Amino acid sequence: MDWIRNWSWRIALLLLPWQIRWFQEGPMVGGLPWEQGRLSIYLSWIPIVLVIFFACHQFKEDLEDKPLSISDWAVVIGMLLLGLPAFVSFYPQASWQWLTQVMLLAFFAWSLRQLRVGRRELLTWSVWSIVPHALLGLWQYASQVVVGSKWLGIASQQPIDLGVSVIESGGRRVLRAYGGFPHPNIFGGWLAFGLVAVTWLAGPTADRMHRRWYAVAGALCAVALILTFSRAAWIAAAVGVVAVLVAMRKAAWTPEEKRRYFFVPIVIALTTLGALAASWELVSVRALPNSRLELKSVDERSAALSAAWTLVDEEWWLGQGHNTAMYALDRAGLGITPPHFVLLLMLLETGLLGLLGAVLLLLRWLRHARAEGFLMLAAVAPLALFDHYLWSLWAGQSLAMLFAVLPFLAASPGLTSEEK
Known part of the structure; x- marks a missing residue:
């Protein structure tokens, strides 16, 4: 079993960038297939679930020496606030698909640390x-x-x-x-x-x-x-x-x-x-950007920001639901382009309560990640400021997970103290 455990996380990382999946068709948005509305199961989930299984087994053994206790209630509250909008979602299937993906990645990150x-x-x-x-x-x-x-x-x-x-x-x-x-x-x-x-x-x-x-x-x-x-x-x-x-x-x-x-x-x-x-x-x-396509892209993104605020005004507290931005915009006749700004997209989909939960989790992450956390945040900030995929798509969510987990992994043998 040791070789399966040792190779499962490696195979998961190798498969993570590939978008190989089984999916069920969902509704159309603007005459096009709606990506977030599909029920999807990715091939990389198989080794990820294996990694989580082995990590839970290791965690169970560790509990024999150290009792389980919840010491960081801010994390628990943050997770609850972030997940709450799924229960009142504009399109529940999309929201629960999002939560499934994010929970898998969160447990995968925890498992990488647990397996050292x-x-x-x-x-x-x-x-x-x-x-x-x-x-x-x-x-x-x-x-x-x-x-x-x-x-x-x-x-x-x-x-x-x-x-x-x-x-x-x-x-x-x-x-x-x-x-x-x-x-x-x-x-x-x-x-x-x-x-x-x-x-x-x-x-x-x-x-x-x-x-x-x-x-x-x-x-x-x-x-x-x-x-x-x-x-x-x-x-x-x-x-x-x-x-x-x-x-x-x-x-x-x-x-x-x-x-x-x-x-x-x-x-x-x-x-x-x-x-x-x-x-x-x-x-x-x-x-x-002064060519026709570039100017069109800038205009579409500007219009998307304005349209997003229109939906935010409709539901400030819990938003439209995770991953529902395109569907909600289309139903409101505001186009199908989501805002290319993660914080605004979070506010649109999860409201103030969900955004508060995300901020709590980010602050706790920065506290534990320390200087290395700010380094990773600096690298990922441009992607969050000028696009939306770190929040809305599996490929982006898994990339965000890699940036987030790095500061929490032990430095490998042979590294200098400065690298640690």
């Missing part, structure tokens, strides 16, 4: 899970097509199709890299995490072979990140990598150790500059 998974191990296996998507994204951009596969949870995308994420430049429609994700912005968020991970992993304890691997993985993630053309992910990666570099710079290393460490960040920086130079025409279109 090291921070370096989690980061290493997370990088392994992201690299195939980076390679897939490079191929998609080069071929300008996303080949669909129901077995891999990938929808077919072509730049000539309406609704596909593209950039218009010089009369061309250029397909953005998707990886194995439902949208390039989500792919960009995962790549940003990958860059933060390899920057963290490339410490002086890494040997030459591993350092070279981190350099290759970092270069792949950097190029793929540029080709997602996700502005929020660009900012998140820059903030996260700089935050890690500043934290690492304070470590009491010898000049030789620092030289070895900065090899990987330098490779990432040079690769990023090369990718920017090669695609500068398209990058400038995204950086200075």
Whole structure:
């Protein structure tokens, strides 16, 4: 059983980015399938449930030495307040799907700590899970097509199709890299995490072979990140990598150790500059949104913010229900675009009480995570400020979980005290 326990969390991490699932069709929104309204069961849930089972078994053994007690009532109250809107939801199935996903991820994070998974191990296996998507994204951009596969949870995308994420430049429609994700912005968020991970992993304890691997993985993630053309992910990666570099710079290393460490960040920086130079025409279109599609996107997001406040005014205390924003907006004749701002989306769906619960949980997390928590929060903040998927989609929720659990995992043997 030990080998099943040891491999279950690794397999779960490898499957986490893939959107392979069984789903049941739900209602239509704006003439399109409503993602959040589907009953979905993801393949990654199988190893996640196994991990939780083994962690509960370990927890039961630990209880024999230490009685169970609830010492942090703020966490309990926060969870109750955050879950309460599901009981008065505008569309209960969507809300309970959201709660199921978030509860699974919360227990998975707790299980990783309970099973004493090291921070370096989690980061290493997370990088392994992201690299195939980076390679897939490079191929998609080069071929300008996303080949669909129901077995891999990938929808077919072509730049000539309406609704596909593209950039218009010089009369061309250029397909953005998707990886194995439902949208390039989500792919960009995962790549940003990958860059933060390899920057963290490339410490002086890494040997030459591993350092070279981190350099290759970092270069792949950097190029793929540029080709997602996700502005929020660009900012998140820059903030996260700089935050890690500043934290690492304070470590009491010898000049030789620092030289070895900065090899990987330098490779990432040079690769990023090369990718920017090669695609500068398209990058400038995204950086200075004055093309037709970019202006349309800005207008849609502005309208979505206004529409969201209209629904917030209807139900301040408990909101419309988790994951119901698109459905509620459509029924109110306010479009189908949810606000690309997590705090406003939370207020719309869970009201003031749910938002209060989330704030309580965040404050308790920051208290226990300390300095490392602020580092992770700095990296993830751009994604929460300029998009909604960290809250609304499984791919985003699982990414948020990885950022959140890192400060609570024990440093692996061999790390310096500064890395801990």
